[in-house]
Amino acid sequence: MDDQRPETADPTAAHEPAVPEVDLPGDAFDAVLDSLDDRDPDEILRFEGFSVARGAEGADEDLSGDAADAYRLDPADGDRRTGLTERDLHEALSERAAAVTDWYVFERVVGEFGPRRAFLRWIEDADGETVETRYAALAEGIERAWGELKITATVTDRGERRYDVRHADDAGIPVDELDAYEDPLDARDLVTFDEKGRYRPLKTAPSLAGGWVFPDLGPRDLYETVETIYPATVANWHREREDELDVTHWRETMERQSGIYGVVKTWDRGEGHEHVDWVAEACCDDSQCLKRREWEYDEDTDLDVDGGDGAFPCREPCSVVVSAARKWTRLESEQPRTYEFDLTPSEKEQVEDIIDAVADGRTDEIREADTKEGANRYRTRFLRAKLFDEDGNLGGVPTEPDEE
Amino acid sequence: MQSLVIVAHGSHLNPESSAPTYDHADTIRATGAFDEVRTGFWKEEPHFREVLRTVEGDEIYVVPLFISEGYFTEQVIPRELRLAGWDVSEWGSDGLSADQATLVAEDIDREVHYCGPVGTHRAMADVIVRRAESVTDDPDVGDGFGLAVVGHGTERNENSAKAIEYHADRIAERDRFDEVKALYMDEDPEVDDLPEHFESDDVVLVPLFIADGYHTQEDIPEDVGLCEDHTEGYDVPETVDGTRIWYAGAVGTEPLTADVVLERAADAGADLGTALDDVRETTRVATGD
Structure with missing residues (x-):
C-alpha cells in the first residue's frame, strides 16, 4: 500500500522546523519511577538515545541502602552517570524531556492494543523518525488523511499529543466556525446522514458531511473517533500492515450466506466472473466506497476491476454488497427479450445520459432550465410524455407479451 | 480487562434500527462496569464479522440484542463471529432458556462468552x-x-x-x-x-x-x-x-432494556459491581413528586 509520509515532517524540506521546548510533567516522571520500581535493578528502561536503571553499576549483589535507591544514566552526556538521586534523575530527565514524554505517550497513554498503537505511531511516523524530528514536525502540525478525514497532530509544551479531526473539505476553517465536539461517541450522529439528510447505510461511502470538528482530542479519543466514523478500518489496516489481513473472497462469502441470502450462491454458475466485475464496478469503486477492495472472485481469480486507492482495505464483500447481490441474483435469472420501439438518435443518447446521471449521483446538479442536459427534468418529462403509454410502458410496448 | 459487545440487527434503510443499541451501550458505559462497550451489527458497521477485532479486552461478553432464540442467535451470529465448535446444544435451551456458551472466537483467537438473547431473559x-x-x-x-x-x-x-x-x-x-x-x-x-x-x-x-x-x-x-x-x-x-x-x-x-443486557452478561459471569442497581434506578419513570 501507499505508505504516505507525514506532510510536514519531510527532512529534505528547505524550512527546518525547530524542536519545541518540552517540560517534563510530573505524571511522566512518576511513570518512569514506577516502571523502574517494577524492574530488576539491572534491567534498563530504554528511551530514545539513552537508558535509565535502578541501582549502582556493578552493585547488583548485596544492594542495600543508598545503592539500591540510586539510579544510573547511560550514556550520561556530561551528566552524572551513576549514583543519581531521584532529584538528580529528575534533572537529567528534564534535560531529555522530549524522549521521556515520547516514551510516556506510547507506553502509558496509548498502551499496547495493536491497532490503536500502530495507528497513533503511524500518524507521526514514530517507527521511522527520531523524537527530535517528530517533535519539530508536531510543533508545526502533522497532517494525515484517513478516508475523508483530515487529522492534524500537534504536541503541547508538556509533550502531550493533541489531535484535530475534521472533514478534509473543512481544512483551514477556524474551529469556532465549525460545530466542535469532544466526545468520540458524538461522531455517531455525524455519520448517520449525508449533507442532504439521507441515511448513510455504508460508513465508508464518500458521503461524510462536514461542518464539524473534534479540535482537541487525546490519543485514545482520536482512535475512538476514527473508529466511530470508519468502524474497524484501523483494525483491518493494522492487520494488513502486519501481513495478517484475512481476505474472504466473493465465492467464499456467497457460499456462507443463508436464509433469504442463501440464493446468492446460485448466481455463480461457473461461467466466469463478469457479473462480479459489474458488482464491484457498481458498488466498490472509489466514488462509492473509500475502502480499497482486496477481495477478488476467488483466491486464484482476480476481478477485472481496479480495487481503488483507499488507505484502508476491504477484506470481504460487505452487507450492502450481499444485499444488492441478492436482488441481482433474482433479476439476472431473467432471460433477455427483444422489445421493439423507435427512438430518435437524440432520444437514445438521452436515455444514456439519464442512466449516467443517476449512476453518478448527478441528478441534483443538473439545473432546472438546462435543457442541453439529457437528464434535465423537463427533457425527461418530455420524453415520458412522448414515449410512455397510459400504463407507463416505454414506446407503448408492454413488459410482458400477454399484457397486449 | 472486561469487555461488552452488544450485537444487533441494524438496517440499510432505517437509522432508528440501531438507535436502541447505541442508547443501551451508552447507559452501560456510564455505569463503568465494563472497561469497554462495543456494538456490532448484521446490516451496519462494524459488522459481526469484524466487531471482535476492535475489542481490546480479554474477558469478552457478547450479548445479542434480539427478541428470541432462533435463526440469528443460533446460526448467523455464531457463524459470523466465527465461534469455534458452536452448536446450538451449547446453550442447552428449550427455546427460552439460553444462558451462555464460552467458545473461542477464531477471528481473534480468544475466548468469548456468547450469551442468550435479551428478549428471552426473565428480566x-x-x-x-x-x-x-x-x-x-x-x-x-x-x-x-x-x-x-x-x-x-x-x-x-x-x-x-x-x-x-x-x-x-x-x-x-x-x-x-x-x-x-x-x-x-x-x-x-x-x-x-x-x-x-x-x-x-x-x-x-x-x-x-x-x-x-x-x-x-x-x-x-x-x-x-x-x-x-x-x-x-x-x-x-x-x-x-x-x-x-x-x-x-x-x-x-425502553431504557431499562440496558438492565437486561447487563443481566445476560452477569449470568455469564461478568463482574458488574453495582451496575444493575444503577441502571434500574437511572432508567425509572419519574413519579412526579
Whole structure:
C-alpha cells in the first residue's frame, strides 16, 4: 500500500522546523519511577538515545541502602552517570524531556492494543523518525488523511499529543466556525446522514458531511473517533500492515450466506466472473466506497476491476454488497427479450445520459432550465410524455407479451 | 480487562434500527462496569464479522440484542463471529432458556462468552411493565388496565411466540394488570382484533420488538386500527371500538432494556459491581413528586 509520509515532517524540506521546548510533567516522571520500581535493578528502561536503571553499576549483589535507591544514566552526556538521586534523575530527565514524554505517550497513554498503537505511531511516523524530528514536525502540525478525514497532530509544551479531526473539505476553517465536539461517541450522529439528510447505510461511502470538528482530542479519543466514523478500518489496516489481513473472497462469502441470502450462491454458475466485475464496478469503486477492495472472485481469480486507492482495505464483500447481490441474483435469472420501439438518435443518447446521471449521483446538479442536459427534468418529462403509454410502458410496448 | 459487545440487527434503510443499541451501550458505559462497550451489527458497521477485532479486552461478553432464540442467535451470529465448535446444544435451551456458551472466537483467537438473547431473559418482563409505565406516564399503572404483549407468531419463528407467551404469563402472575394477553401478528389470537380479547377499557399494547421500524410503526398501528394509514399518525391513547389503546412502540427502546443486557452478561459471569442497581434506578419513570 501507499505508505504516505507525514506532510510536514519531510527532512529534505528547505524550512527546518525547530524542536519545541518540552517540560517534563510530573505524571511522566512518576511513570518512569514506577516502571523502574517494577524492574530488576539491572534491567534498563530504554528511551530514545539513552537508558535509565535502578541501582549502582556493578552493585547488583548485596544492594542495600543508598545503592539500591540510586539510579544510573547511560550514556550520561556530561551528566552524572551513576549514583543519581531521584532529584538528580529528575534533572537529567528534564534535560531529555522530549524522549521521556515520547516514551510516556506510547507506553502509558496509548498502551499496547495493536491497532490503536500502530495507528497513533503511524500518524507521526514514530517507527521511522527520531523524537527530535517528530517533535519539530508536531510543533508545526502533522497532517494525515484517513478516508475523508483530515487529522492534524500537534504536541503541547508538556509533550502531550493533541489531535484535530475534521472533514478534509473543512481544512483551514477556524474551529469556532465549525460545530466542535469532544466526545468520540458524538461522531455517531455525524455519520448517520449525508449533507442532504439521507441515511448513510455504508460508513465508508464518500458521503461524510462536514461542518464539524473534534479540535482537541487525546490519543485514545482520536482512535475512538476514527473508529466511530470508519468502524474497524484501523483494525483491518493494522492487520494488513502486519501481513495478517484475512481476505474472504466473493465465492467464499456467497457460499456462507443463508436464509433469504442463501440464493446468492446460485448466481455463480461457473461461467466466469463478469457479473462480479459489474458488482464491484457498481458498488466498490472509489466514488462509492473509500475502502480499497482486496477481495477478488476467488483466491486464484482476480476481478477485472481496479480495487481503488483507499488507505484502508476491504477484506470481504460487505452487507450492502450481499444485499444488492441478492436482488441481482433474482433479476439476472431473467432471460433477455427483444422489445421493439423507435427512438430518435437524440432520444437514445438521452436515455444514456439519464442512466449516467443517476449512476453518478448527478441528478441534483443538473439545473432546472438546462435543457442541453439529457437528464434535465423537463427533457425527461418530455420524453415520458412522448414515449410512455397510459400504463407507463416505454414506446407503448408492454413488459410482458400477454399484457397486449 | 472486561469487555461488552452488544450485537444487533441494524438496517440499510432505517437509522432508528440501531438507535436502541447505541442508547443501551451508552447507559452501560456510564455505569463503568465494563472497561469497554462495543456494538456490532448484521446490516451496519462494524459488522459481526469484524466487531471482535476492535475489542481490546480479554474477558469478552457478547450479548445479542434480539427478541428470541432462533435463526440469528443460533446460526448467523455464531457463524459470523466465527465461534469455534458452536452448536446450538451449547446453550442447552428449550427455546427460552439460553444462558451462555464460552467458545473461542477464531477471528481473534480468544475466548468469548456468547450469551442468550435479551428478549428471552426473565428480566424482560420488567421492561415490558416499565414500557407500560412509560407510555401511560404512570409508575403505578395496572389497576383498570389490560396489557397486550404482541409479536410475530410461530410462522416466522417458533420461539418468537414462546417468548411472548412466557413474558405475558409471568406478568399475569403478578396480578398487577386486570388482564394480560399474548397476541400475534400472523396467527390467533390476532392483534387485529385486540378489543375483542380484552374487557378493560384501557389496554397498553407493547410490541416485543427491539427497535422501531416497519412492523412497529406501520404494520401494527394499521392492523390494530390506530390509523388507516401510518403516515397519518395516531394518538396515545387512541380509541378503537370503545377500547382506549395505549400503543407503546418497540419494547427494546425502553431504557431499562440496558438492565437486561447487563443481566445476560452477569449470568455469564461478568463482574458488574453495582451496575444493575444503577441502571434500574437511572432508567425509572419519574413519579412526579
